[in-house]
Amino acid sequence: MNTSAHDFATTGRPRLQGKHALITGAGSGIGSAIAELFAREGADLALLDLTAAPAKAVGDALMKTTGRRMVAVGADVSSATQVDTAIAEAIDALGGLDILINCAGINVFGDPLQTTEQDWRRCLDTNLAGAWHCIRAALPTMLAAGYGHVVNIASVHGHKIIPGAFPYPVAKHGLIGLTRSLGIEYAARGIRVNSISPGLIMTPAAERYFQSCPDPEAERLRQAELLPCKRIGKPEEVAYAALFLASDEARFVNATDLLIDGGRSQIYHD
Template identity: 40%
Template sequence: MSQRLLNEVAIVTGAADGIGKTIAEVFCQQGAKVCVADINESMGQAVANELIAQGYDAHFCYVDIADEASVNAMVEATVNMLGKPTILVNNAALISTGKEVTDVTSDMWRRNFAVNVDGMWHCSKAVLTHMKENGQGSIINLGSVHSYKIVPGYFPYAVTKHAVIGLTKNLAVEFAQYNIRVNALCPGMIETPMAFKTWQDMEDPAAARKAIADVHPLKRNGTTEEVAYPAVFLASNESSFMTGQSLVVDGGRSVIYHD
């Protein structure tokens, strides 16, 4: 089987767990050199160590994407360890739930935007110079079904995910002349450790899991692998005429009406 990302250099943020971890793993399997970037040093280093033990070319780098200096240091370390990045997956995000809109403080609002929007811009800005020098690149921004649909109780997370689509389209137009493609990948409910933790905190975890699964026409939640392979498609030359677009991976949830 041919490797679809052979010799590419990829940065995956939020790669210590969940969707980001699986994307990092699948990218390695597809031949990429991968920077496992995360704010959680112990978990991120563990993921990188696992990949290295399997014979893959991986490297952990600490990053706080809300801090532009931290992002610049992470990208510089990636260039030194793996080479100039040709792929960026902006996966790291902060999820806010359970607050009434009027109970959301200014600090909460700013923190959500600092991570979910500013963080993507910091990372994109830091790799764009290298991608221009390479003459090509693919940036994948993790949006969400919340980028298009409003689910009560997720303010201001959904606002930031709407902004991700605008950022994606703007960067796609500005950098198309350099053969740099920018697309969004928008998952629905994916069974990550964070999701399971949320369900475990509920009175009936199994019922809570089934309730959200039943919202989808496919009558199940997605797996992290079902997001990682679409990410491979967007990162590879298979999507070479695709930019400024949003690929929704949500089991059909966003196309049906529900209360």
């Protein structure tokens, strides 16, 4: 039986050997954890952040430890023009693009009637339109190859509503909808689009929140107690899910969102 080069993972070899991946929001947190794991699994990487400097720092460190090719680019994902330029540069440097991870995002939480037009636009332009800008820039290369995996980092806010978190859940609900729509739209042309919805993960943004509390350690313990597993998630735990979805092991997984929240969203009440 004949199979294509992309049909099956080869036992014993790195899971992303020979693949080219672009990761947005790669300078820290979940994005940098995904970059580290993907590099260990054999991928050459283009790392995108708001400016190239944090992405380059991550890439330089990974190149030393893994020997993989690293390209750092800077772009504000809310700007379609900046994204087009950055992704074209990354594809040219890598020689192709098989995987896109949309991890760039910002937290915008507040009261609906106190949310300014600027905050509304900033939230949706980065968290929703930003992912679309990146996908739109990457799709022609993937479609030409008849092969590509997109993983969008959504949120449990795209499933459950926390009062006082507006308009962030609006953007994340939209991102899950974008995932499903595009996954179906391009399925017959070799493209898969999935998303991951992390719960509370110990990222730099989460740490900044804890440090803003009157008693950071008490708040950290309070949040951990809300979770069935009684601990806060780690960026690498999201990265392993992204690795699965971006690999050929998940070749029949499409237009799907994977919750990674320690079971918290399945609880009816506290």
